[in-house]
Amino acid sequence: MKAQVVVQTGDRKLELTEHEVPRVTAGTALLAVEACGLCGSDVEQYKGAFSAKGIAAYPLIPGHEPVGRIVEIDADAARAWGVKAGDRVAVEPHLSCGLCRTCLEGSYHLCKEVRPTGLPAYGFLPLDFGHGLWGGYSTYMHLVPRTVLHKIPDEMPIELATQYQSLAAGVRWAVQVPKTALGDSVLILGPGQRGLGAVIACCEAGAGQIIVTGLRRDRHKLDLALALGAHHTIVADEEDTVERVLSLTGGRGVDVAVDVVPAATQSIVDAVGAVRIGGTVVIGGVKGGTSRVSLDSDRILFREITIKGVYSQGSPAYREALRMLVENRYDLARLHTHTFGLEEADTALRTLAGEIPGAEAVCVSLHPHQSPPRSQS
Ligand SMILES: [Zn+2]
Ligand SMILES: [Zn+2]
Incomplete structure (x- = not known):
């Protein structure tokens, strides 16, 4: 099985291609990416700021704010995460070992053990690291052990769900x-x-x-x-x-x-x-x-x-953010300005970067399983 993916091959260089979907093994799962939120880090990554600092190496599949549905899951992972096939989840990007001193002291979002050089997070790992299918600019993502997931209700509009990280x-x-x-x-x-x-x-x-x-x-x-x-x-x-x-x-x-x-x-x-x-x-x-x-x-x-x-968010903050998104007392749909298909990743990033005159973007998301016409909602 192949995933449709956007691969970043250089500064401001994106290619729409295919990538082999790895088999679900012990402790892992396969996620169908419904949408991936874009933030300022995506823009910096697109422009090359992270590769210049050695945080991320090309080629890689970007996208660290994915929301999707579990399509297949190993029994151990289902037990550990408390989710099953069909559940809709938001993914915490950071990968951690769970055993180092940083993890044991509660700062798992700062763990460096999984990958000592570069950022050990979904959306920043290169294709030649493990299975390679690490980013949310893809129809599927492979979730590895100790990924932290948050269940989200089926009825939550995707334009709200993709705001979980900000x-x-x-x-x-x-x-x-x-x-x-x-x-x-x-x-x-x-x-x-x-x-x-x-x-x-x-x-x-x-x-x-x-x-x-x-x-x-x-x-x-x-x-x-x-x-x-x-x-x-x-x-x-x-x-x-x-x-x-x-x-x-x-x-x-x-x-x-x-x-x-x-x-x-x-x-x-x-x-x-x-x-x-x-x-x-x-x-x-x-x-x-x-x-x-x-x-x-x-x-x-x-x-x-x-x-x-402060760096990154952490589980207590994600829990509160998702509670507020479920309650939606602040009419948060008005923050979501743009929806793009996978083949429009370049335009999506330039829109968020303010490079498209008059676009006035705030929250922008990529929707890999559909190719909607560029829209303002
Ligand atoms: Zn982000
Ligand atoms: Zn650790």
């Missing part, structure tokens, strides 16, 4: 890690999928004041942030972010500042400048290997500011 990032980065509590003020720097996920998570946590920054070209995303429940927006290339935050908080600064801006580093400087005495800065936006930030360390010391890095 919403989980918002849950962990803006609420669970900084311990955001009822009434807290939160500054979210960056209005992309993760920033909007952070807005929703902060609303759910009962934050008293939510402020979101973006650029002039992000107006549609800033408007979405306001519609979802943010109280104020700041246009960072027109206004002074720190000044605005201090004026909005009576000079005190925010309790929590969450940076989800990709590439640019000014947002980290602004976060440190805008947080209150004893406040917390969370850094979740990947800046790229050459970026350096110049910070006034005395400000951090004298104000006892906590700075915390």
Whole structure:
């Protein structure tokens, strides 16, 4: 049996081809990919940022946000995962060993044992690693032992289901890690999928004041942030972010500042400048290997500011995100802007990257089993 796959062979080079589907062996399963969400990491991978840093090597099948149906499953895997053939699941991308010190201390999403060099995650492993069928830009994926799955209801619209990772990032980065509590003020720097996920998570946590920054070209995303429940927006290339935050908080600064801006580093400087005495800065936006930030360390010391890095989401955040997607109290379908077939992967990535004029993308997904005309929903 062959899967239809998109293989990345170089920077900005994608090929639609076929790949042998491996047999289901002990502890494994076969997933029919219903859709795969795309995020900023997909765009960076497409452009070549990860291969340049040695995190991912070509050729590979991208796609680390897959949702699909189990079509075949080994009995051991069915017992371990609590799922059966026919179940609909969302897949956590990170692969872990379950036995190293990092895993045993609960940080399985940071385990390096499965693959010491590069990112040990679905969507980032090369074709010559194991069975090769690792990515969600494919009609089928082979799920290996210790994959973490989350069951999702049959009736959940796929446009909601594919938002599980961005919403989980918002849950962990803006609420669970900084311990955001009822009434807290939160500054979210960056209005992309993760920033909007952070807005929703902060609303759910009962934050008293939510402020979101973006650029002039992000107006549609800033408007979405306001519609979802943010109280104020700041246009960072027109206004002074720190000044605005201090004026909005009576000079005190925010309790929590969450940076989800990709590439640019000014947002980290602004976060440190805008947080209150004893406040917390969370850094979740990947800046790229050459970026350096110049910070006034005395400000951090004298104000006892906590700075915390976050990578990936983790099971508790995925569980909360999926609960919120099931309840759908925030009308999250409005975040999903574009649906593409597998053969349109290149266009999908350029749409999310903002390279298609007027597209105004937020959440974009690939649907490997159908070839729908490019659509805006
Ligand atoms: Zn992602
Ligand atoms: Zn481990």
